[in-house]
Amino acid sequence: MFRGPNSKEQSVRLMVITTIDATLDTFFHRQLTDMAKDGLAEQRFIIHAVSSPGRRLENLAYPGDGISGSITPHAIPMERQPHPMRDLVSLWRLYRLMRRIRPHIVHVHTPKAGLLGMLAAKAAGVKVRIYTIHGLPLETRQGRLRQILELAERATCLLATQVYSVSKSLEQVIRGLHLCADGKITTLGDGSCSGIDVKRFDPESIDQDARAKVRAEFGIPPHAQVLCFVGRVARDKGIEFLAAAWQPLSLRFPDAHLLLCGSDDLSDPVSPATLEALRTHPRVHLMGPRYLDVPAIYAVSDVCVLPTFREGLPQVALEAGAMGLPLVSTRVTGVVDAVQDGVTGLLVPARDAAQLADALERLLRDATLRQTLGTAARRYVHSRFSSDRVHQMWMNEYSNCVRENFSRLEKAIPQAETGRL
Numbered sequence: 001m002f003r004g005p006n007s008k009e010q011s012v013r014l015m016v017i018t019t020i021d022a023t024l025d026t027f028f029h030r031q032l033t034d035m036a037k038d039g040l041a042e043q044r045f046i047i048h049a050v051s052s053p054g055r056r057l058e059n060l061a062y063p064g065d066g067i068s069g070s071i072t073p074h075a076i077p078m079e080r081q082p083h084p085m086r087d088l089v090s091l092w093r094l095y096r097l098m099r100r101i102r103p104h105i106v107h108v109h110t111p112k113a114g115l116l117g118m119l120a121a122k123a124a125g126v127k128v129r130i131y132t133i134h135g136l137p138l139e140t141r142q143g144r145l146r147q148i149l150e151l152a153e154r155a156t157c158l159l160a161t162q163v164y165s166v167s168k169s170l171e172q173v174i175r176g177l178h179l180c181a182d183g184k185i186t187t188l189g190d191g192s193c194s195g196i197d198v199k200r201f202d203p204e205s206i207d208q209d210a211r212a213k214v215r216a217e218f219g220i221p222p223h224a225q226v227l228c229f230v231g232r233v234a235r236d237k238g239i240e241f242l243a244a245a246w247q248p249l250s251l252r253f254p255d256a257h258l259l260l261c262g263s264d265d266l267s268d269p270v271s272p273a274t275l276e277a278l279r280t281h282p283r284v285h286l287m288g289p290r291y292l293d294v295p296a297i298y299a300v301s302d303v304c305v306l307p308t309f310r311e312g313l314p315q316v317a318l319e320a321g322a323m324g325l326p327l328v329s330t331r332v333t334g335v336v337d338a339v340q341d342g343v344t345g346l347l348v349p350a351r352d353a354a355q356l357a358d359a360l361e362r363l364l365r366d367a368t369l370r371q372t373l374g375t376a377a378r379r380y381v382h383s384r385f386s387s388d389r390v391h392q393m394w395m396n397e398y399s400n401c402v403r404e405n406f407s408r409l410e411k412a413i414p415q416a417e418t419g420r421l
Contacts, residue, residue: 011046011069012402015103017094017117019078019110021054027109027194027315029060031391035398036062036069044069045398048101050094051113052078078112081267082148087116094120104402108156109134109193115152118159128401131160132193135312136173139333140236153179160184162401167191167313167337188393191313191337195390198382201322206299214293214300218259218285225256225364228301230294230316231308233275233286234265238307238330240274244353245307245360250283253364261297263289298323302370303363306335309350314338317345318385321377326370328359338385344377 016032018024028049035045046069049060053075064070076093079086098106098120107130108117114131121129138149157163157180165171165187174180199205212222220226227249231237239260246258260278264270278284287297298304304320304327311334318338320327327345329335339345346363348355363370 011044012105012398013046013048013101013103014398015048015050015098015101015106017050017106017108017113019052019080019113021051021057023110024049024051025056025059030197030387031194031394032060032071033062034391035395036064036071038068047071048074048097048103050074050076050097050117052076078116080112087112091116091120095123098124098126104128104405105130105398107132108160111137111149111152111156114156118156122159127161128405129159129161130164130401131156131162132164132166133170133174133312134166134193135170135310135334136179137236137310139173139310150177150179157181157184162186164188164193165191165312166193167311167334169333169336170312173333188397189390190384192318192385192390193313195387196315196318196322196381196385197387198322201295201298201319203299203324206296210296211300214296218257218287220257220285220300221255223255225253225303226259226301227256227303227305227360227364228259228261228297229305230261230297230319231306231314232265232268233260233262233270234268235270236268236309237265238309238350239270239278241351241353241356242305242307243274243278245357246278246281246284248357249360249364250281252361256364257283257285259285259287259297259301261287261289261294294319295323298325301325303328303360305329305356305360307350307356308332308335311335311338318381321345321374321381324374324378326363326373326377328356328363330356340376340380343373344380345373 032047036047049071051057057073057075060071060073062071074097076090078090094116103126105128106117106121106126108114109132118129118131138146141149163180163185165174165185168187168191171185171187174185229242233239279286298320304325306314306316306329308330310332313334317327317329321344327339329339329347330350331347332350339347341347346359348359
């Protein structure tokens with residue numbers, strides 16, 4: 001808490017915005033709850049969580065106890081794809097919400113919520129406007145669409161008072177494309193927006209019954225080798241190249257199985273022929289969005305595979321690493337920060353099914369190498385990307401932002417209005 005000119009203690013009003021509820025709940029639930037409950041020695045946080053409507057948004061509600069802070073969810077529909085009329089409605093609703101809440105800090109994540117949130121925050125007079133860039137979809141786009149995406153990123157960065165990248169390699173790309181002023185962008189620590197809960201993603205925490213249940217559900221024999229993919233089933237995730245690599249692998253390893261855990265991304269669809277080939281293969285299992293079971297998926301697997309074309313900082317690589325599971329992925333933005341090639345995993349060129357298959361075969365045939373890489377990956381994630389470490393960095397960053405701006409914020413932003421929208 002801070003003491004303003006009248007020596008009255010004041011909480012910090014923080015508004016966090018993502019486009020969809022799953023992003024808020026998956027990445028920020030624990031971080032925001034810890035902030036609301038514990039705060040810092042000199043302040044507490046009153047948090048407002050904003051996303052499109054959804055059950056997972058309501059999971060974030062935390063009423064507080066009069067001493068610690070609170071979390072209040074707010075549902076504002078936002079389209080992931082461009083939709084001018086609906087985007088204007090979303091912008092107006094965000095602006096009205098900010099005028100009512102009067103946040104000291106607005107922190108936006110994901111491209112659409114980033115642009116709309118920064119426009120609304122600027123118009124509402126919010127002085128501390130933070131934008132975290134989790135990745136650049138424009139990296140795999142061309143022509144007019146790429147130009148539009150670049151323009152949107154530049155506008156969002158221009159409106160923000162501080163921009164953060166989730167990885168150092170992503171920051172280099174952003175600087176190289178001149179999307180953000182050099183003095184405005186940085187990467188906290190080794191990167192990440194929320195870190196990894198190393199207690200949840202711990203191989204020792206998954207008992208044999210849970211492992212057996214997953215194998216039994218999909219008809220996988222107890223000693224069969226398993227490859228797993230976790231993430232959006234999308235073109236940019238390299239699913240078509242994974243399918244191409246699986247064809248020779250499935251012949252060389254007639255007992256091996258492939259698990260695909262994630263939802264179909266209709267905004268970046270995989271070709272129907274590829275999906276049909278995967279769905280009809282007797283040893284490929286499309287599991288859908290079994291997010292709550294992800295640690296068990298890693299636990300039954302021998303190798304994790306992520307043939308992605310681009311990332312910010314792949315959460316899957318860090319989760320698999322925390323589980324001591326070796327990863328085969330691609331040498332692209334973000335992945336190079338999460339995986340040390342030849343030390344914690346193996347990296348191959350993007351869009352190369354032959355080299356992807358070779359790297360997967362190498363690990364499937366070498367149990368000692370799998371163990372060595374997995375052990376090193378777990379140490380790497382624990383030392384650099386644990387949620388405790390990342391959360392503390394963000395708590396300190398928020399504290400610094402408010403400490404540097406609080407006196408003028410108190411003059412510029414009155415107490416939150418009590419009226420309703």
